[in-house]
Each structure stands twice: as C-alpha cells, then as structure tokens.
Amino acid sequence: MIAAGLLLLAVGAADIVRQFAPRRWIGYLTVAIILLVLGSVSDAVLPMIFALVAGALWVWCMPTRGRAPMSFWPAVILGVLAVGAVVWFGDRADAGLLGAVWNPRSPFGAVTVDLAVLAVGAGAFLLESANLVVRTALDGEHTWRPIELMRGTGEEIGAEDAGQADGTADVTDAEGGGTPLSRGGFQGGRLIGPLERVLVMILTLAAAYPILASMLAAKGIVRFPEISRDGETGARAEYFLVGSLVSWVIGLSAAFLVWWAAHS
Known part of the structure; x- marks a missing residue:
C-alpha cells in the first residue's frame, strides 16, 4: 500500500x-527530498526509489503541451501498478x-501511515495529473472540438475537465499550424x-451519494445552455461528455482505491 501512495x-x-x-x-529537487525523507522514516526506501523513477518517466511520457507520445497508456499502467500495490501488498505491520x-x-477508525500516504497521494494525483489524463483522452478523439475552438473564438466547453491554462485553449488552428489559439471567457477551469x-x-468515501449525484447533475444543468447550441454536429456535447466522464472516473477510481485499502 505504501508503494501505491508514494507512486501517486x-x-x-x-x-x-x-x-x-x-x-x-x-521544485523537482524539493519533491525528491520530501520523498526521500518520507520513505526513510516510514521504512519504505525501495518503494520510494521506485516512485521517483516512475515520476520521472511520467514527466517524460505525459508532456504538459502537445500530444502525449504514448497517448493515455502511461495512465493505464500507473493505475494497474497502484491497484496491484494495494491488492497484493496491503498494509504493513511495521x-x-x-x-x-x-x-x-x-x-x-484508525488511520495507518500507509493509508494516510495513499490518501494524500491520490489527492495529489487528482489535482494536476488527472488534468493531463483528461486532456489526453480528449486529444484521442479526432472530432470532439467545437467549431468555435477550431476558429479560436467562443468559450471552451469543458475546460474544467481538460484543465487548460494560461488563457489559451490548447488547440491548433484549422490549418494545423500548431499554434495555440487564444480564447475569451472565464479561466476557472484549472x-x-x-x-x-x-x-x-x-463524497464517495463518506457515502454521501445523494450529494454527489446532485453535484454531478448540477454541472450538466449549468452547461446545458451551451451544449444546446450544438446544432447538428454534437461536438459540444461530445466534448463535455468525454471530459466529464473521464474526470469522474478518475475521481471515483481514487476513492475506490482508498476504500479498498482501508477495508483490506
């Protein structure tokens, strides 16, 4: 379990x-020092070294700009490794x-060191790393971008799911020039x-399912006026659905991983 926490x-x-x-x-040096100290005082030196190597590989495989060279497969491998570490190793006595x-x-009940590290690691992954996974999933779709984005105008539907930043939509122009296009509107998606x-x-860990369902439904209601302007293309709805579903799956997966660890 500690290996999964340090990895995430x-x-x-x-x-x-x-x-x-x-x-x-x-920043990288600070993170490495923190992990070194945490791994040393928790008797998890080998998992800590493995986590550092995995973090370096993740940075290489999942760039913040442009398309990921390996698509979303690094995220799949990371998920498999995290689940495997929780299922097969479990909590440690020492x-x-x-x-x-x-x-x-x-x-x-009691919160062990391993469970605490796993919960913190899962929360850290949900902040920025999940944005990269969602963006990569959206980039894997070849027809999802609304026409306003291709022309560099209009609000970017689902920006909160892809986690775009810097006041520009991370898309290229219709001619494929590869230059990010500026966009207006709010920039709270990050x-x-x-x-x-x-x-x-x-909310999933607290079993507050009615509140969770209400929150997810409210997001769809807020976005409905923009999605309803799709016309015949359906691009806005596809963009919203793909981004939202991938984002929710990541959040639910993190909750299930922590729940499994707490009850194993």
Missing part, C-alpha cells in the same frame, strides 16, 4: 511542480520511525476540475 504522490507532486513552480529543477509515533484517529474530482473522492 511522486507523479502528482511532479505535475504540480511543472504547472506552478517558476524554477522546475528546484512502518518504521514514523509508524512508532503515528497514532491519529478518525470517525471511521481550479474547477481538480475541485470536482476531490469532491467526488471525498
């Missing part, structure tokens, strides 16, 4: 550094120095998508 934490932290750190090498002083409680996934994870 390394990937999530690396993507946060790529998005927000002004000097990436300082968590090193950190485990000796770690004794927090929750309304749902925040809405991660918040939505974190809420999906928390």
Whole structure:
C-alpha cells in the first residue's frame, strides 16, 4: 500500500511542480527530498526509489503541451501498478520511525501511515495529473472540438475537465499550424476540475451519494445552455461528455482505491 501512495504522490507532486513552480529543477529537487525523507522514516526506501523513477518517466511520457507520445497508456499502467500495490501488498505491520509515533484517529477508525500516504497521494494525483489524463483522452478523439475552438473564438466547453491554462485553449488552428489559439471567457477551469474530482473522492468515501449525484447533475444543468447550441454536429456535447466522464472516473477510481485499502 505504501508503494501505491508514494507512486501517486511522486507523479502528482511532479505535475504540480511543472504547472506552478517558476524554477522546475528546484521544485523537482524539493519533491525528491520530501520523498526521500518520507520513505526513510516510514521504512519504505525501495518503494520510494521506485516512485521517483516512475515520476520521472511520467514527466517524460505525459508532456504538459502537445500530444502525449504514448497517448493515455502511461495512465493505464500507473493505475494497474497502484491497484496491484494495494491488492497484493496491503498494509504493513511495521512502518518504521514514523509508524512508532503515528497514532491519529478518525470517525471511521484508525488511520495507518500507509493509508494516510495513499490518501494524500491520490489527492495529489487528482489535482494536476488527472488534468493531463483528461486532456489526453480528449486529444484521442479526432472530432470532439467545437467549431468555435477550431476558429479560436467562443468559450471552451469543458475546460474544467481538460484543465487548460494560461488563457489559451490548447488547440491548433484549422490549418494545423500548431499554434495555440487564444480564447475569451472565464479561466476557472484549472481550479474547477481538480475541485470536482476531490469532491467526488471525498463524497464517495463518506457515502454521501445523494450529494454527489446532485453535484454531478448540477454541472450538466449549468452547461446545458451551451451544449444546446450544438446544432447538428454534437461536438459540444461530445466534448463535455468525454471530459466529464473521464474526470469522474478518475475521481471515483481514487476513492475506490482508498476504500479498498482501508477495508483490506
């Protein structure tokens, strides 16, 4: 279980550094030091080294700009590795120095070091790494972009799912010149998508299913006026559905992974 937590934490932290750190090498070094300390005090040196290597490979395979060279397969492999680490290894009886002083409680019972690291790692992955996965899934569709995006005008439907940033839609012009096109409108997509996934994870773990269903339904209602302007193409609806469904699946998968770990 600690291996899955460190793995997700390394990937999530690396993507946060790529998005927000002004000097990436300082951010990467800080993340590496934190993981080294965490792995040492929790008696998980080998999983920590594995997590660092996996984080470096993730950064190479999932660029923040342009198409991913391996599509979304790195995300699939990451998911398989995380699930395998939880299913086959489970919780440890000895968590090193950190485990000796770690004794927090929750309304749902004891929270072990391994479970805490897994929950933090899953939450970190939902922030920026999931944005890359959703964007890669959208890029895998060849007809999903609304015509307004291809012309560089109009609001980007589903930006909260793809997590676009910097005031530009990460799309190219109709002639395929490869230059990002500017767009107007609000730019809260970078925040809405991660918040939505974190809420999906928390509400699922808390078994607050009516609230979860209401939140997801409310998103569809808010987006309905824009989707209804599709005409005959259906591009807006496809964009919204693909982005939203992939985002929700990631949030639900993270919740299920933590739930499985807590009850195994």
